[in-house]
Amino acid sequence: MALTIAVDGPAASGKGTISKALAAHFAFAHLDTGLLYRAVGAQLLQGADPLEAARSLRAEDIDADALRNSAVAQAASKVAAIPEVRQALLDFQRAFARRAGGAVLDGRDIGTVICPEAEVKLYVTASDEVRAERRYLELSAKGQDVTPEGVLEDLQARDKRDSERATAPLKAAEDAILLDTSELSIDDAVARCVAAVDAVRNAG
Ligand SMILES: Nc1ncnc2c1ncn2[C@@H]1O[C@H](COP(=O)(O)OP(=O)(O)O)[C@@H](O)[C@H]1O
Numbered sequence: 001m002a003l004t005i006a007v008d009g010p011a012a013s014g015k016g017t018i019s020k021a022l023a024a025h026f027a028f029a030h031l032d033t034g035l036l037y038r039a040v041g042a043q044l045l046q047g048a049d050p051l052e053a054a055r056s057l058r059a060e061d062i063d064a065d066a067l068r069n070s071a072v073a074q075a076a077s078k079v080a081a082i083p084e085v086r087q088a089l090l091d092f093q094r095a096f097a098r099r100a101g102g103a104v105l106d107g108r109d110i111g112t113v114i115c116p117e118a119e120v121k122l123y124v125t126a127s128d129e130v131r132a133e134r135r136y137l138e139l140s141a142k143g144q145d146v147t148p149e150g151v152l153e154d155l156q157a158r159d160k161r162d163s164e165r166a167t168a169p170l171k172a173a174e175d176a177i178l179l180d181t182s183e184l185s186i187d188d189a190v191a192r193c194v195a196a197v198d199a200v201r202n203a204g
């Protein structure tokens with residue numbers, strides 16, 4: 001049974017890790033929608049007009065590794081507050097969600113705006129300190145010049161901007177399953193999500 005799985009949550013909560021694992025487990029396609037906003041944010045940093053950048057974005061041009069740093073993340077959350085930018089990225093995400101073989105999308109507004117009809121919605125959280133520690137370890141392992149305090153500030157500033165914006169703010173859909181991963185290993189978090197998806201598949 002092909003499903004759409006929507007995975008939302010704040011920065012570095014583990015939603016990408018869970019989404020990738022769900023896609024591999026169920027042989028569904030996966031879209032990290034944050035990369036779309038990061039790609040537009042990176043172009044803003046190079047002086048481009050964000051709306052032009054969003055309209056001309058080609059998914060195949062996105063270089064994920066080059067986009068995973070704090071400067072691009074901040075720029076992403078700024079362009080993400082522009083309603084026309086979100087609108088320009090909407091059709092691509094909706095088309096992806098309807099793929100015949102099943103799809104997992106992760107972001108901020110997947111369960112609320114992009115795929116309100118998704119059969120499974122997960123909202124992944126973890127405490128600020130845990131998320132900052134994980135992101136700090138991730139970025140410093142890649143050789144980036146980051147401090148734990150700087151990473152915590154980056155996450156909190158983005159979460160505030162993402163939650164308070166008027167268009168498609170970060171929030172759990174009313175019918176989302178909430179998962180706090182603060183005290184869960186990756187394997188345990190993924191196992192719970194697989195079980196949640198299986199419950200829907202078996203009921204359907
Ligand atoms: N349950 C977990 N326990 C420990 N580390 C985790 C867990 N989930 C994710 N991570 C790690 O935390 C970092 C951020 O996870 P990621 O999935 O990229 O978050 P998000 O997509 O929400 O930004 C990654 O380095 C990832 O390996």
Ligand SMILES: Nc1ccn([C@@H]2O[C@H](COP(=O)(O)OP(=O)(O)O)[C@@H](O)[C@H]2O)c(=O)n1
Pocket residue numbers: 010011012013016033034035037038073076077078080106107108109110158159162
């Ligand atoms: N569906 C989405 C996905 C990301 N975003 C924005 O893009 C930024 C980067 O998203 P991301 O998912 O790559 O960030 P992390 O959670 O991985 O740190 C977020 O802070 C949001 O501002 C969004 O507004 N809507």
